[in-house]
Amino acid sequence: MFTIEHDFDATVITLVDEAPPGTRPLNEDVVILNFDDRVVIEQMEPGGDGVSRIVLTMEQLNELRLALNLPEGNYRLAPP
Structure with a gap:
C-alpha cells in the first residue's frame, strides 16, 4: 500500500509494508519527499x-x- 500527498513544496509518497500475518516481521514505512531539486x-x-x-x-x-533496468556492469551517462 502507498499514499501520495501534495504539500506546499514537496510531493510526499509513503510506502507501507504489508506482509501476510506471520510471514515475516514488518518494516517501518518508507517516506519519499520529492522536491524540485532533490528526493529525500x-x-x-x-x-x-x-x-x-x-x-x-x-x-x-x-x-x-536507469540502473534498475540494466545488466551488471559499469555505466556513465553521456552529458546532456
Whole structure:
C-alpha cells in the first residue's frame, strides 16, 4: 500500500509494508519527499531511536531509475 500527498513544496509518497500475518516481521514505512531539486528517502530506524535519511539529486535519481533496468556492469551517462 502507498499514499501520495501534495504539500506546499514537496510531493510526499509513503510506502507501507504489508506482509501476510506471520510471514515475516514488518518494516517501518518508507517516506519519499520529492522536491524540485532533490528526493529525500526516510525510514524510522528499527529501535525507533531516529530516522535514516538518504538525499538524492535529480541526476542520481535518474541514474537509479536507469540502473534498475540494466545488466551488471559499469555505466556513465553521456552529458546532456
